[in-house]
Amino acid sequence: MAEEPLVAPIEYEDANEDVRAVYDDIMQTRSTDWVNNFWKVLAHDPALLKSTWEDIKQVMSPGSLDSFTKELIYIAVSATNGCEYCTYSHTAAARAKGMTDQQLMELLAVVGMANETNRLSNGLRPSVDVQFKPR
Amino acid sequence: MAEEPLVAPIEYEDANEDVRAVYDDIMQTRSTDWVNNFWKVLAHDPALLKSTWEDIKQVMSPGSLDSFTKELIYIAVSATNGCEYCTYSHTAAARAKGMTDQQLMELLAVVGMANETNRLSNGLRPSVDVQFKPR
Amino acid sequence: MAEEPLVAPIEYEDANEDVRAVYDDIMQTRSTDWVNNFWKVLAHDPALLKSTWEDIKQVMSPGSLDSFTKELIYIAVSATNGCEYCTYSHTAAARAKGMTDQQLMELLAVVGMANETNRLSNGLRPSVDVQFKPR
Amino acid sequence: MAEEPLVAPIEYEDANEDVRAVYDDIMQTRSTDWVNNFWKVLAHDPALLKSTWEDIKQVMSPGSLDSFTKELIYIAVSATNGCEYCTYSHTAAARAKGMTDQQLMELLAVVGMANETNRLSNGLRPSVDVQFKPR
Amino acid sequence: MAEEPLVAPIEYEDANEDVRAVYDDIMQTRSTDWVNNFWKVLAHDPALLKSTWEDIKQVMSPGSLDSFTKELIYIAVSATNGCEYCTYSHTAAARAKGMTDQQLMELLAVVGMANETNRLSNGLRPSVDVQFKPR
Amino acid sequence: MAEEPLVAPIEYEDANEDVRAVYDDIMQTRSTDWVNNFWKVLAHDPALLKSTWEDIKQVMSPGSLDSFTKELIYIAVSATNGCEYCTYSHTAAARAKGMTDQQLMELLAVVGMANETNRLSNGLRPSVDVQFKPR
Numbered sequence: 001m002a003e004e005p006l007v008a009p010i011e012y013e014d015a016n017e018d019v020r021a022v023y024d025d026i027m028q029t030r031s032t033d034w035v036n037n038f039w040k041v042l043a044h045d046p047a048l049l050k051s052t053w054e055d056i057k058q059v060m061s062p063g064s065l066d067s068f069t070k071e072l073i074y075i076a077v078s079a080t081n082g083c084e085y086c087t088y089s090h091t092a093a094a095r096a097k098g099m100t101d102q103q104l105m106e107l108l109a110v111v112g113m114a115n116e117t118n119r120l121s122n123g124l125r126p127s128v129d130v131q132f133k134p135r
Numbered sequence: 136m137a138e139e140p141l142v143a144p145i146e147y148e149d150a151n152e153d154v155r156a157v158y159d160d161i162m163q164t165r166s167t168d169w170v171n172n173f174w175k176v177l178a179h180d181p182a183l184l185k186s187t188w189e190d191i192k193q194v195m196s197p198g199s200l201d202s203f204t205k206e207l208i209y210i211a212v213s214a215t216n217g218c219e220y221c222t223y224s225h226t227a228a229a230r231a232k233g234m235t236d237q238q239l240m241e242l243l244a245v246v247g248m249a250n251e252t253n254r255l256s257n258g259l260r261p262s263v264d265v266q267f268k269p270r
Numbered sequence: 271m272a273e274e275p276l277v278a279p280i281e282y283e284d285a286n287e288d289v290r291a292v293y294d295d296i297m298q299t300r301s302t303d304w305v306n307n308f309w310k311v312l313a314h315d316p317a318l319l320k321s322t323w324e325d326i327k328q329v330m331s332p333g334s335l336d337s338f339t340k341e342l343i344y345i346a347v348s349a350t351n352g353c354e355y356c357t358y359s360h361t362a363a364a365r366a367k368g369m370t371d372q373q374l375m376e377l378l379a380v381v382g383m384a385n386e387t388n389r390l391s392n393g394l395r396p397s398v399d400v401q402f403k404p405r
Numbered sequence: 406m407a408e409e410p411l412v413a414p415i416e417y418e419d420a421n422e423d424v425r426a427v428y429d430d431i432m433q434t435r436s437t438d439w440v441n442n443f444w445k446v447l448a449h450d451p452a453l454l455k456s457t458w459e460d461i462k463q464v465m466s467p468g469s470l471d472s473f474t475k476e477l478i479y480i481a482v483s484a485t486n487g488c489e490y491c492t493y494s495h496t497a498a499a500r501a502k503g504m505t506d507q508q509l510m511e512l513l514a515v516v517g518m519a520n521e522t523n524r525l526s527n528g529l530r531p532s533v534d535v536q537f538k539p540r
Numbered sequence: 541m542a543e544e545p546l547v548a549p550i551e552y553e554d555a556n557e558d559v560r561a562v563y564d565d566i567m568q569t570r571s572t573d574w575v576n577n578f579w580k581v582l583a584h585d586p587a588l589l590k591s592t593w594e595d596i597k598q599v600m601s602p603g604s605l606d607s608f609t610k611e612l613i614y615i616a617v618s619a620t621n622g623c624e625y626c627t628y629s630h631t632a633a634a635r636a637k638g639m640t641d642q643q644l645m646e647l648l649a650v651v652g653m654a655n656e657t658n659r660l661s662n663g664l665r666p667s668v669d670v671q672f673k674p675r
Numbered sequence: 676m677a678e679e680p681l682v683a684p685i686e687y688e689d690a691n692e693d694v695r696a697v698y699d700d701i702m703q704t705r706s707t708d709w710v711n712n713f714w715k716v717l718a719h720d721p722a723l724l725k726s727t728w729e730d731i732k733q734v735m736s737p738g739s740l741d742s743f744t745k746e747l748i749y750i751a752v753s754a755t756n757g758c759e760y761c762t763y764s765h766t767a768a769a770r771a772k773g774m775t776d777q778q779l780m781e782l783l784a785v786v787g788m789a790n791e792t793n794r795l796s797n798g799l800r801p802s803v804d805v806q807f808k809p810r
Contacts, residue, residue, distance in 0.1 A: 003489065004674050005260045006496050007506055037261035038252070045510035051598065052252065052517075055591055059244045064237045069204055070245045073211045077249035079393035080215045082487050082757050084678065085256040085263055086249070087393060091681050092267040101682055102199045105720035108393040109194045110205045112727075114212035114221070116386035117173070117187065121220040123349035123357060123378040125140045126172035128220055132227040134544050138354065139809050141361050142371055180375035186730055187382075193726065214528035217352050217622050219543065222528060226546050236547055240585035243528040247592075251521035258484035258492060258513040269679050273624065274539050275800045276631050277641055307801035308792070315645035321460055322652075322792065328456065329784045334777045339744055340785045343751045347789035350755050352622050355796040355803055356789070362807040372739045379734045380745045384752035384761070387713070387727065391760040395680045396712035398760055402767040404409050408759065410665045411766050412776055442666035443657070450780035457657065457787075464649045469642045474609055475650045481613045482654035485620045487757050490661040490668055491654070497672040507604045514599045515610045519617035519626070522578070522592065526625040530545045531577035533625055537632040619798035627798060648798040656791035663754035663762060663783040 009040035018046040022053050029057060036089060068097050075104075076111045144175030153181040157188050164192060171224060203232050210239075211246045279310030288316040292323050299327060306359060338367050345374075346381045414445035423451040427458050434462060441494060473502050480509075481516045549580030558586040562593050569597060576629060608637050615644075616651045684715030693721040697728050704732060711764060743772050750779075751786045 012023055012035070022043075023035045042049045060070050071094040078086035091104065147158055147170070157178075158170045177184045195205050206229040213221035226239065282293055282305070292313075293305045312319045330340050341364040348356035361374065417428055417440070427448075428440045447454045465475050476499040483491035496509065552563055552575070562583075563575045582589045600610050611634040618626035631644065687698055687710070697718075698710045717724045735745050746769040753761035766779065 003260060003493065003668055005262060006492070006674055007259060007509070008674070009261065034264075034266065036264045036267070038256060041259040041261045042255065042510075044506050045514065047598065048510060048514045051595055052255070055595065056248055056252070058587065058591065059241075059248045063241050064235060065207070065241045065245075069207065070241075072200070072204065073208060073242060073245045074249045075393065076208045076211045077215050077246055078253055079389050080212050081250065081253045082388075082392045083253035083256050084395070085261055086253050087395065087681070088263045088267040088678065090249075091269075091393075100199060101719050104393075104682070105717075105723060106194075106198050106200045106205075107208060108390055109720065109723045110200075110208045111212055111393060112386035112390045113191055113194045114209045114225075115216065115389045116382035117191070118213055118216045118218035118221050118352075119349050119385045120177065120187070120378055120382045121173060121218050122352045123345065123361075123374075123381060124142060124176040125138060125354070125357065126144065126176045126220055127140060128223045128543055129169075129171045131169065132171070132223045134226075134546055135548070138358065138803055141357070141809055142374070143810070177375075179371050180379065182733065183375060183379045186733065190726055190730065193722065210528065214524050217523075217527045219530070222530065222546070223543065226528075236584050239528075239547070240582075240588060243525055244585065244588045246528060247521035247525045250524045251517035253487075254484050254520045255513055255517045257487045258480065258496075258509075258516060260489070260492065263678055269681055269683070273533055273628065273800060275802060276539055276627070277644070277799060278540070279801065304804075304806065306804045306807070308796060311799040311801045312645075312795060314641050315649065317463065318645060318649045321463065322795070325456055325460065326788055326792070328452065329781075329788045333781050334775060335747070335781045335785075339747065340781075342740070342744065343748060343782060343785045344789045346748045346751045347755050347786055348793055350752050351790065351793045353793035353796055355801055356793050358803045358807040360789075361809075370739060376734075376738050376740045376745075377748060380740075380748045381752055383731055383734045384749045384765075385756065387731070388753055388756045388758035388761050390717065390727070391713060391758050394682060394716040395678060396684065396716045396760055397680060398408055398763045399709075399711045401709065402711070402763040404411055404766075405413070408665060408763065410667060411762070412664060412779070414666065439669075439671065441669045441672070443661060446664040446666045447660060447780075449776050450784065453780060453784045457660070461653055461657070464646075464653045468646050469640060470612070470646045470650075474612065475646075477605070477609065478613060478616045478647060478650045479654045481616045482620050482651055483658055485617050486655065486658045488658035488661050490666055491658050493668045493672040495654075496674075505604060511599075511603050511605045511610075512613060515605075515613045516617055518596055518599045519614045519630075520621065522596070523618055523621045523623035523626050525582060525592070526578060526623050529547060529581040530543060531549065531581045531625055532545060533628045534574075534576045536574065537576070537628040539631075615798065619794050622793075622797045624800070627800065631798075644798075648795055651798060652791035652795045655794045656787035658757075659754050659790045660783055660787045662757045663750065663766075663779075663786060665759070665762065 005037070005041050007041050007044050009037050010043040011040065015043060016046065019043045019049060022046075022049050026053060038085065038089065068094070068099070071097055071099070072107050075107060079108060079111050080115060140172070140176050142176050142179050144172050145178040146175065150178060151181065154178045154184060157181075157184050161188060173220065173224065203229070203234070206232055206234070207242050210242060214243060214246050215250060275307070275311050277311050277314050279307050280313040281310065285313060286316065289313045289319060292316075292319050296323060308355065308359065338364070338369070341367055341369070342377050345377060349378060349381050350385060410442070410446050412446050412449050414442050415448040416445065420448060421451065424448045424454060427451075427454050431458060443490065443494065473499070473504070476502055476504070477512050480512060484513060484516050485520060545577070545581050547581050547584050549577050550583040551580065555583060556586065559583045559589060562586075562589050566593060578625065578629065608634070608639070611637055611639070612647050615647060619648060619651050620655060680712070680716050682716050682719050684712050685718040686715065690718060691721065694718045694724060697721075697724050701728060713760065713764065743769070743774070746772055746774070747782050750782060754783060754786050755790060
């Protein structure tokens with residue numbers, strides 16, 4: 001994306017205490033020495049920065065689903081919505097967790113298929129089968 | 136959904152040879168004795184029915200990603216797009232493959248989070264970090 | 271859709287002069303003796319009712335594209351967006367203009383395919399080929 | 406966006422009478438001496454240019470909601486849809502009307518939250534509470 | 541929506557301590573004696589219930605934008621995404637805060653307009669004007 | 676789009692037999708001597724490349740709808756979804772089939788209108804008229 005961001009990224013040296021605390025936690029959690037631009041623009045609202053980071057750290061941590069599967073889901077949503085930044089950042093994150101090109105291709109094949117059949121359903125409106133009803 | 140489908144479902148006994156062949160393959164592949172309404176409305180175009188079924192059978196079969204993970208991705212896309220039929224059918228399919236309520240909740244937590252941060256990115260337009268650029 | 275509309279439909283007998291004038295024009299343009307619910311809820315804002323109707327009458331009238339093709343495009347967008355009311359109303363409108371079930375199926379096959387390849391493109395982000403650049 | 410527009414922008418000096426009349430009204434309404442690119446590409450269809458401009462002028466003028474609130478809503482929709490041009494143009498318009506960075510951040514926080522809970526609802530499908538039913 | 545939710549709502553009497561604490565806070569914050577179904581299905585994941593509620597309480601509280609404006613933005617996003625539950629619940633919430641039918645109509649007129657021009661931009665891809673670039 | 680694709684395009688000289696067979700068929704079907712980037716990134720998964728190409732070749736071939744109409748529908752979906760690559764490639768394809776600027780403008784006018792009324796319907800939720808119910 002060639003355009004400027006809508007608000008200027010806030011670098012570590014220009015950040016206040018609250019923002020630095022989040023940046024520090026991001027770098028420590030990821031064992032990196034840099035913070036990506038998404039957080040630097042979000043830093044214009046320190047409360048939003050903090051709650052978004054804490055939510056994402058919690059939601060993406062392993063639970064009944066592992067972190068790798070969660071990254072795949074993140075890519076699936078981002079590709080469906082057409083979010084450029086999120087597609088680059090979460091594809092990179094999934095690769096850092098070992099995702100191969102073949103896995104990316106299979107993931108996107110499912111995403112493509114789901115987007116196709118979602119619209120065939122939207123256009124034809126079949127009734128939900130009784131067998132699919134919860135319990 | 137209380138409304139009628141846009142085309143009447145075609146039942147097995149009213150289907151032609153080509154359609155029955157697909158219905159048979161669906162039931163055999165899934166080890167069931169019924170075909171869900173999505174395919175019965177798609178049957179108005181036997182070529183579309185056949186190619187869609189063969190694509191989905193191929194795409195959803197285990198490869199470098201397992202079938203369970205693929206079902207989760209299908210739900211993620213369907214919830215993002217708001218497709219009611221697909222949400223019911225693929226949640227049922229994932230449950231048949233062992234998905235627990237806790238896994239469904241964690242899946243949707245990631246879907247919700249991704250939809251949120253996709254829009255924070257869309258609205259603020261941070262530049263893609265050089266570290267995220269593909270090799 | 272089983273739920274009530276968010277505002278009550280305004281029937282002809284309860285409508286003011288401005289609203290009745292639009293209702294009359296809708297019925298005359300379509301050679302029918304009834305007005306569909308979309309316009310009856312929009313009637314809560316007579317200016318919006320009037321401008322929306324006049325825009326749609328203008329946009330859907332034959333020009334360099336015929337009205338039938340325009341109805342197909344309307345269905346394509348409505349199925350992509352998952353708008354239930356619009357899918358029913360514009361599928362009915364296209365059928366009234368002669369759309370066959372086979373045409374509906376082919377239309378939705380294209381809609382499904384486009385939704386699939388849109389996401390394959392979103393996820394893989396190929397560069398726009400120089401050959402595709404306008405002039 | 407680095408790509409060329411799909412049709413060349415039509416500059417004032419190359420525009421016909423109908424187009425110039427709209428350009429003049431845009432500049433006069435906004436008290437500016439330039440017209441933005443959106444209108445210059447739309448000018449390939451003078452009737453569409455005119456009706457779109459008149460609709461937007463009418464819809465965005467103060468009524469029971471003020472113009473500032475309407476600009477915020479425009480940004481919310483544009484960020485949800487991921488429209489790059491619209492995000493830049495309406496963020497600029499809102500800033501010209503006094504929107505602060507803090508207001509932009511709060512706006513996007515709501516947009517993000519709504520996009521998240523929309524998908525939690527889509528995936529879990531709670532019934533509409535009777536208390537939420539219109540009158 | 542006539543279908544069952546994908547997970548059964550958890551009523552107060554069946555909820556554990558953590559869930560009851562959130563339900564209590566919802567009712568106290570809103571000065572009501574009931575909890576809407578969205579939270580009752582989210583309660584299957586008490587951590588997600590708690591963080592979603594706390595985020596929404598924080599995000600929707602008055603700041604540089606007032607709560608009423610924030611509710612309008614929530615409706616705008618929900619209508620754009622076509623989320624039925626969210627449309628009913630947030631329209632009801634906005635009405636409880638004084639939104640009139642006329643305000644709802646004007647809000648949706650802006651939402652409709654933005655969705656229209658977002659697609660005219662997507663299809664024609666005008667360049668972002670230099671005047672719109674952030675400082 | 677200034678960013679690199681997420682996987683490197685596979686050129687003809689670097690492609691394996693299966694991929695070359697698809698590239699050959701694409702060039703022969705279109706009577707061209709080049710293959711566009713979409714297929715070159717898809718080539719990382721030869722099975723997906725082959726099935727996607729065969730589906731699109733089948734779906735876009737003339738049937739009860741002609742190929743030109745099908746290209747218009749493809750543009751309508753791509754503009755609605757905001758897919759940049761698809762908008763450029765299918766607009767170019769439609770122009771190669773004779774689409775004029777006026778037809779493009781009329782097409783997008785319908786797309787814009789449909790996106791607008793889809794959201795007016797989503798926000799007001801009128802009931803589907805009995806006259807619109809299929810047979």
